[in-house]
Amino acid sequence: MVGSFLNVVIHRVPRGESLIHPGSHCPACGTPIKPWHNVPVLGWLVLRGRCANCGSPISxxxxxxxxxxxxLFAAVTWRLAGLSLGSAIPAYLYFTAIGVALAAIDLDVRRLPNxxxxxxxxxxAGLLAISAAWQHDWWPLxxxxxxxxxxxxxxLVLVLIYPAGMGFGDVRLAGIVGGVTAYLSWSVFAVGAFAGFLLGAVAGLAVIAARRGDRRTALPFGPFMIAGALLAIFVGEPVAAWYLDLLGR
Known part of the structure; x- marks a missing residue:
């Protein structure tokens, strides 16, 4: 259900449209979507990926x-429950939700909407403060x-040094990524910060290898930042421990 709402966010926010009015409708013919056709995943399968009224394809x-x-919701909940951080689950589900929306929007229009x-x-900040209060531990906050x-x-320093490399939308998102990863641990923070650059570099090399671009080809960086943060939530601690062990040899 949240994913279904995110589809509305992804489509309407970049266009400056209301998330409430009008209700869900076919972009091609404007016909309102019937409730039984709006069931997540199943509705699309029942319609075979086409509008019930005009037959236009649905992406x-x-x-x-x-x-x-x-x-992702199930995985994040399972992960945090395993870390005895159940009180932080709402904050990380919120981050996951906006992460999915921002990644899709950045891929579409190359920006991260304010x-x-x-x-x-x-x-x-409010959700993490509630978690800290519940845990009776304010240090993570x-x-x-x-x-x-x-x-x-x-x-911000990277943008000022090399403005063509990323935009200020990435800078604003960085504060959120840094906050949600550091709340868990500095290991998660370090891996999350580095993973975004690593994933971006790998994607860039893949684009070059597939001859879809060159070293000057601009890629939206927001999806890599979000993917790196989510990856760090799951593997940040063991990856950091492995790296420190490697340095100690």
């Missing part, structure tokens, strides 16, 4: 966003603030 991205969101990024600062400021500052 496969719609069920994919719904399915990916469901899988309408999503900026309100996420107070929302995540302080780490989140420091981590957010640190990664924000790093990206």
């Amino acid at each position: 496969v991205r719609y069920p994919l966003v719904e399915l990916v969101t469901a899988v 309408a999503i990024v900026l309100p996420s600062y107070p929302v995540l 302080l780490w989140a603030v420091v981590g957010g400021l640190a990664l924000f500052g790093l990206y």
